[in-house]
Amino acid sequence: MANIIDKGQITLQDGSVMSWNITDDEVLTISGALWDGSVTVGKDIKSEAKFRHLVLDESVQAIGVFNFSDWNCLEEVTLPPSIKCIEHAAFCGCKNLKRVNLSDGLEIIGADSFSGCESFETIILPATLKKIYEYAFAGCESLQEIVIPEGVTIIGEEAFRDCTNLRKIVLPSSITEIGCNVFLGCTSLQKIVIPSSVTMIGDDAFYKCAGLEELVISEGVTEIGDYAFSDCIDLREVVIHEGVSKIGFRAFDGCSSLCEIVIPSSVTAIGEEAFRDCASLREVVISEGVSEIGFRAFGDCIN
DSSP: OOOEEEEEEEEOTTSOEEEEEEETTSEEEEEEOSBOSSOBOGGGOOOSSOOOEEEEOTTOOOBOTTTTTTOTTOSEEEOOTTOOEEOTTTTTTOTTOOEEEOOTTOOEEOTTTTTTOTTOOEEOOOTTOOEEOTTTTTTOTTOOEEEOOTTOOEEOTTTTTTOTTOOEEEOOTTOOEEOTTTTTTOTTOOEEEEOTTOOEEOTTTTTTOTTOOEEEEOTTOOEEOTTTTTTOTTOOEEEEOTTOOEEOTTTTTTOTTOOEEEEOTTOOEEOTTTTTTOTTOOEEEEOTTOOEEOTTTTTTOOO
């Protein structure tokens, strides 16, 4: 059994109290209040004792903004089911954080919550999760796989931007929109299936996903945003189902491995330079529903 080697208490402005202790197995345990709505106290813990694992007990109800940002000592975090929301930038910049244990009960992962956690390898998101806000996991360059649970309706802009080792992501049927730049620069992502619940693929959503080889856009999608798949240089296979009405500006620009594309009859507009510089493109089938083909939509398609 671990022994306590240091402990203390901190009083917040509203009179609530946070208690903490550090054990000889390098675990910091916190109970009580971390945030009173305006003041966060995580960085007010002063101790010479080392710790690598942060544990919040069930008396903790909220994690405040920047509570543990830039705590480079942290390698593991365990959160209780009492936590419903991880606030803005709570663990931002924790460069050595490798593992986070989340509990059922969590509903919101706030903006920048884990951005810049560059050692982050894996996370299991709880079934209770509803929203992932912008930049939540941006720059988590060691993250390899993530499954977004059913029930999540929102993935914010740039939520997984520059997760350069992310190879697999599973999107739920509950999500309705993929925001701008969500997976921009995820250069190891190989396949993506857009579920039929999604109606909009935002601008730059998969821009510069250089390793993406296979893309399936299901029936619910009505619009593919500007630059959505631009510079996906390994993209060889694209299936666009009926339902899409607009393909945006430079949506597939620079997809130099793409060999063929079938534009379904639901598409009425192909944006300017939508398929520009698709150097391997040999066959294009354009259905009779298309009424507008933008300037240089197939420019520099030399084959």
